[in-house]
Amino acid sequence: MLEFAISRWQTILKMTIDHFTIVVIAMIISIIAGVAVGVLITYKKSWANVILNVANILMTIPSLALFSILIPIMGIGRAPAIAGLVLYTQLPIVRNVYTGIVNIDPSIIEAANGMGLSKAKIMYKIKLPLAFPVIMAGIRTAAVMGIGIGAIAAYIGAGGLGEYIFQGINRGNDRMILIGAIMVSVITIIIDRGLGMVQRRFEI
Amino acid sequence: MIRFEKVVKKYNYQDKAAVDNLDLHINKGEICMLVGPSGCGKTTTMKMINKLIKATTGKIYINEMDIEKVDPIKLRLDIGYVIQDTGLFPHMTIAENIATVPMEKGWDRNKIRHRVDELLELMELDPEIYRDKKPKDLSGGQRQRVGVARALAADPPIMLMDEPFGALDPITRGKLQDEFLRLQEKIGKTIVFVTHDMDEAIKMGDKIAVMRDGKLVQFGTPNEILSNPADEFVSELIGGNGSLKIMNLIKCKDIMRSIPNIDVDNSVDEAMKLLLKLGVRNILVTDKGQGLLGYVNYDSLANHKATLKELLKPIGETVTPKTTLQDTLSKMFSLGRKTVFVSGSRGRVDGIITMDDLLKAVSDNDQSSDIIA
Ligand SMILES: Nc1ncnc2c1ncn2[C@@H]1O[C@H](COP(=O)(O)OP(=O)(O)O)[C@@H](O)[C@H]1O
Numbered sequence: 390m391l392e393f394a395i396s397r398w399q400t401i402l403k404m405t406i407d408h409f410t411i412v413v414i415a416m417i418i419s420i421i422a423g424v425a426v427g428v429l430i431t432y433k434k435s436w437a438n439v440i441l442n443v444a445n446i447l448m449t450i451p452s453l454a455l456f457s458i459l460i461p462i463m464g465i466g467r468a469p470a471i472a473g474l475v476l477y478t479q480l481p482i483v484r485n486v487y488t489g490i491v492n493i494d495p496s497i498i499e500a501a502n503g504m505g506l507s508k509a510k511i512m513y514k515i516k517l518p519l520a521f522p523v524i525m526a527g528i529r530t531a532a533v534m535g536i537g538i539g540a541i542a543a544y545i546g547a548g549g550l551g552e553y554i555f556q557g558i559n560r561g562n563d564r565m566i567l568i569g570a571i572m573v574s575v576i577t578i579i580i581d582r583g584l585g586m587v588q589r590r591f592e593i
Numbered sequence: 594m595i596r597f598e599k600v601v602k603k604y605n606y607q608d609k610a611a612v613d614n615l616d617l618h619i620n621k622g623e624i625c626m627l628v629g630p631s632g633c634g635k636t637t638t639m640k641m642i643n644k645l646i647k648a649t650t651g652k653i654y655i656n657e658m659d660i661e662k663v664d665p666i667k668l669r670l671d672i673g674y675v676i677q678d679t680g681l682f683p684h685m686t687i688a689e690n691i692a693t694v695p696m697e698k699g700w701d702r703n704k705i706r707h708r709v710d711e712l713l714e715l716m717e718l719d720p721e722i723y724r725d726k727k728p729k730d731l732s733g734g735q736r737q738r739v740g741v742a743r744a745l746a747a748d749p750p751i752m753l754m755d756e757p758f759g760a761l762d763p764i765t766r767g768k769l770q771d772e773f774l775r776l777q778e779k780i781g782k783t784i785v786f787v788t789h790d791m792d793e794a795i796k797m798g799d800k801i802a803v804m805r806d807g808k809l810v811q812f813g814t815p816n817e818i819l820s821n822p823a824d825e826f827v828s829e830l831i832g833g834n835g836s837l838k839i840m841n842l843i844k845c846k847d848i849m850r851s852i853p854n855i856d857v858d859n860s861v862d863e864a865m866k867l868l869l870k871l872g873v874r875n876i877l878v879t880d881k882g883q884g885l886l887g888y889v890n891y892d893s894l895a896n897h898k899a900t901l902k903e904l905l906k907p908i909g910e911t912v913t914p915k916t917t918l919q920d921t922l923s924k925m926f927s928l929g930r931k932t933v934f935v936s937g938s939r940g941r942v943d944g945i946i947t948m949d950d951l952l953k954a955v956s957d958n959d960q961s962s963d964i965i966a
């Protein structure tokens with residue numbers, strides 16, 4: 390098995406990097422969108438329930454079905470895979486941004502308001518830093534989900550470790566399946582640990 | 594400085610007013626206490642001054658300027674704001690917390706650093722120790738000191754304080770109250786101070802506005818409120834012993850009587866003549882070289898044929914001009930004396946207070962004593 394992995398290391402590395410790239414691109418988009426949406430709905434409480442429910446429903450759609458729905462709209466390849474991942478990972482980010490901000494001790498916000506800080510300043514100097522640990526926890530959950538679901542995106546031609554695993558299944562090659570799975574876990578652990586370190590660094 | 598004109602606040606259109614037709618004038622440099630039971634509209638009144646809450650009808654003027662016309666951010670940057678839960682920013686250091694408003698006002702870094710240290714020292718917190726700490730590393734009393742420092746940072750002319758010491762234990766609260774009064778003597782801010790504690794209002798206030806159900810029930814100095822409560826409601830807020838509380842308000846310097854002195858070389862007869870002429874019972878005895886030697890009183894002079902030097906009695910323990918009548922009375926009890934000298938600094942006597950003076954001071958003020966008794 391180790392010999393097998395060593396002999397195919399170039400393919401495995403390429404698949405791993407592809408996988409990693411897709412997930413990272415999807416996560417960057419997802420974080421930007423999720424933080425923006427999460428922040429907006431803290432100002433419009435009437436929207437919060439609607440948006441959070443939509444994100445919840447999105448996550449309950451089986452990933453395979455979501456990717457399939459995207460094919461008629463975006464075709465196959467990386468683009469629909471990334472779009473699917475972004476939609477999928479919205480819930481933990483939006484929800485954590487929202488709850489992280491809404492649950493800040495109201496006396497802190499009252500003091501900030503009373504001292505004359507503008508809404509925008511209160512958001513980026515007070516609310517976002519205070520909600521940061523909660524937001525990071527959401528991002529970690531999203532990233533771990535994204536890496537796993539990213540493997541399924543191989544079905545719509547996204548490439549990455551998912552493709553390696555599916556090839557293994559087609560060929561009845563257990564070693565390929567196992568190596569694909571192990572590499573997915575390795576990426577997951579690295580990203581989760583990395584984000585965890587960032588999170589702790591900013592803990593209050 | 595701050596003027597309310599027929600101000601009404603209704604949170605919901607059909608509700609009864611949280612603040613009902615309020616007229617109030619707060620003078621520059623005074624501490625105005627808003628006092629009353631929970632829910633009577635104190636916080637609402639206070640928050641309308643910095644536009645955290647918008648008045649439904651009526652006008653509020655600061656320095657004759659209608660605040661409706663002032664941008665809320667600009668208005669708030671010039672009004673210090675202290676709340677019970679401090680609202681310190683937990684992710685920022687103490688220095689960063691205090692620097693918040695100066696930063697907003699665009700002060701340069703050096704000026705801000707100096708100001709932060711100056712304020713920490715003013716609050717009796719060593720800058721070297723506390724500057725870089727986080728709020729969670731401080732005790733409740735220290736946090737509230739930082740809250741006050743943060744509100745004072747850009748030297749605003751007005752301070753709003755909503756039950757700032759309400760969450761502290763009684764000992765810390767008393768200490769912070771005393772510190773704050775001492776500070777106010779130096780800085781002379783116009784302060785609106787909300788409390789539900791009448792004793793705190795009496796202790797801290799230059800003026801007290803008593804509120805009930807959104808209405809102003811009585812407005813006046815602590816002395817006026819104590820000696821002349823407008824109605825039963827105010828009497829109840831004060832509690833049973835109004836006259837004893839008045840003894841806490843009046844300082845020795847307010848009622849002490851001046852006391853003559855005579856050189857020790859004079860004869861007893863001369864001292865007696867001076868006493869009779871001035872109509873007093875005590876006289877200080879001084880010496881050109883040594884200054885104050887002691888005192889003699891009427892009784893000892895009447896019974897003796899001796900020199901002043903032989904009849905001298907030592908001054909003994911004194912009170913200061915700032916001692917309250919209550920503490921003075923305690924002192925008399927503990928010394929077992931009916932008179933005590935008032936001394937502002939060592940080797941000098943500024944006046945004298947007798948037990949009768951104390952009784953008179955209280956009964957002069959207490960016009961309600963017949964009703965209570
Ligand atoms: N945001 C709000 N919405 C509706 N009612 C409020 C709000 N804030 C205060 N009230 C009501 O207004 C009245 C006065 O409240 P408040 O000014 O906080 O009183 P106090 O500070 O004297 O305890 C109370 O009856 C309270 O329930």
Ligand SMILES: [Mg+2]
Binds near residue numbers: 635636637
């Ligand atoms: Mg209140």
